[in-house]
Amino acid sequence: MVLTSVIVCLCGLFILPGECHPESNILVVPVDGSHWVNMAVILKELHSRGHNLTVIRSPKSYYIPEKSPIYTSISMKSLEDEFDLSFYDRMLRCHLEYRRSNRLLRTIYIQADMARMMINGHDVLTRAVKLMFEDQVFMSMMRNTKFDLVLTDPGLPTGVFLAHHLQLPMVFNVRWINMGDSHFTFAPSPLSYVPVTGSELGDKMDFFERTLNMLVHISQSLQYYFIMEPNYRELLDRYFPPGTDLLSMELTADLWLVRADFVFEFPRPTMPNVVYIGGFQCRPAKALPEDLEAFMQSSGEHGVVIMSLGTLIAALPKDVTEAIAAAFAELPQKVVWRYIGERPSTLGNNTLLVDWFPQNDLLGHPKTRAFVAHGGTNGMYEAIYHGVPVLGLPLLFDQFDNVLRLQVRGAAKTLETTTLTSAEFKEALQDVLEDPLYREAMERLSRLHRDRPIEPLDRATFWIEYVLRNKGAAHLRSEGYRLPWYVYHSVDVALLLLTVLFLSVWMFFTVCRLMLRMVCKRKTKVE
Structure with missing residues (x-):
């Protein structure tokens, strides 16, 4: 009798509605580059739970594999003028030049450059989506597959268009949306204490800073309404009901999985259909390859500095690279530098150049003392997770704001790449290495980040399956999403x-x- 009761109870555990994971067909429309790194983590977890995954990719994709054991891929027709990685190197050169101006002028120059990039980028994307909708074989396959949900990164709105055209529930894996920080799309954002991405401001602003924050917000809003939205007008009029606009389509998302944690972000209002999963890609460090482990151990008590500029930028300007290499050569620490390009002439014997390294595992290594980084979101969360202080060399986009968030909390120091000298770099890095306050501040952030009732990846998969089980989550969407701006x-x-x-x-x-x-x-x- 007791054994029967135990068996019944155990069976009951496996059939609880909140724990069952029925097989489902999920259409995944990712964004390439570092965004794909995040999406791939979620896909592995969904695959392990029995879901069928189909990934839409460009045949020119530089990070999303065509073949994978966890998903089936479908390659869209590509355009001749799609972006390549050299685009970001050209943009970096321009932005470094802009940053030689004073704060107000450089903000104006960078916003104008971003507007030009948006015009070109969204023109290419619009033509790619039209090509997709005109491909009858592709669209027929999409309809006949009977997908249950679209999981997409709205940094580019291809997935938004597909989800609406197929009338499927939509889940966003999001940090940035095509018009900026996703928070400004789905939640109230008082500009008096919520800094706009690109303003390089904290949440404590004086009158001049609040004015600058407002100007950046107005600039980004104008870019959306007068540059981005008109690009899609013909597409929307042809394939969607009259009066449809891109922002309204995005606001119908059932769930926003936001890659943010308020240990890192400044506190701000949010909404009920938002789930925060910042740092979900971070994991305890694994063993390093033997040669890399031997190099780490050879550093002795001084330890190792690691440096990476992320996935998009191949190399810094030569004079900056030479200055950094010269500064590294004077350190007692060993250095592992993820580097692509011509070997610097000033490189010291203590510096190892590699074209790739396991960043998370290196940050979690007990010999790692500091992280020289460009300020990408993934790297910042990995540094927080492992408690490694940061010397920031922000280059583009949100990187300046990301490093600023850590600097405000005493866990990082920032340098201006445009005017960087070897002496300045060495002094700043030694400060981060030798002043215990940087590591103590970062270790405190690490404790706060890890102090949570459920792991962020588990939260992400639970809520994706919640939307699948309930055929959407419209009850979590605010009525405010439907209102015109004046209402x-x-x-x-x-x-x-x-x-x-x-x-x-x-x-x-x-x-x-x-x-x-x-x-x-x-x-x-x-x-």
């Missing part, structure tokens, strides 16, 4: 109240004038 901000109500106030004041003064005239007339008659 959302109660502009119509404010105008009505101001009109009533104006009329009331006008009537009061009119009555007063009439009464004053009557009194004056009576006095005149009496006299």
Whole structure:
């Protein structure tokens, strides 16, 4: 009898609604580059739980494999003028030059350059999506496969268009959306204490900084409404109901899996259909390859500095590279530098150049003392997870804001790459290495980041399966998503109240004038 009860209880555990994982067909539309690194982690977990995954990719993709044991890939038709990695090197050269100007001017230059990039980028993307919709064989295959859900990164809206066209529930794996920080899309964002990405500001702003924050926000909003949205107008009019706009389509997402953690981000308002999974790609360090492990151990008590510029930038300008290599050569520490390009002439015997390394495992190695990084989100979370202080060399996009967040918390130091000298780099790196406050601050962030009731990857997969089980999660979406901007901000109500106030004041003064005239007339008659 007891054995039967135990068996029944165990069976009950396996059939609880919240724990069952029925096989489902998930259409995945990722963004290439470092974004794919995050998406791949989620896909591995979903595959391990029995879901069938289909990944849409470009045949010119430089990070998303065509063949994989965990998913089936479908390659879209490509355009001749798709971006290649050299595009980012050209952009870096321009931005480094812009940063020689004062703060206001460089912000204007960079915003203008981003606008030009958006014009070109969204023109290419629009033509690619049109090509996809015009491919009858491809679209017929999409419809006949009977997908249950679209998992996409809205950094590029291809997945948004597909999800709406196929009328499927939509889950975002998101940090950035095509118009900037995703938070500004789905949640209230008071500009008095919520810094706009690209402003390089913290959440404590004086009057000038709040003005700059407002100007950057206005600039980005204008770019969306006058540059990005018109690019898609013809596409939207042809394939979607009248009046459809891109922002409204994005706001219908059932769930936003946001790659953020408020240990790293500045606190701000949020919404109920948002799940925070910042750092979900971080893991305890694994054993290094033998040759790399031998190099780490050879550092002795001084330890190792590791350096990486991420997945997009091949190399810094030559003079900057030479300055960094010269500074590394004077350190007692060993250095592992992820580097592609011509070997610097000033390179010391203590520096190992590699074209790739297991970044997470190196950051978790007990010999690692500091991380020289460009400020990419993945690297910042891995540094937080393993408690390694950062010397930041931000180059593009959100990297300046990312390093600033750690610097405000005392866990990083930032250098301006444009004017970098060997002496300046060496001094800053020695400060990070020798001042214990940097490591203590980062270790505190690490403790806070790890102190959570459930791992972020488990949260992500639970909520994806929640949307699958319930055929969406519309009940978590705010009604505010449906409102036009003037209703959302109660502009119509404010105008009505101001009109009533104006009329009331006008009537009061009119009555007063009439009464004053009557009194004056009576006095005149009496006299």
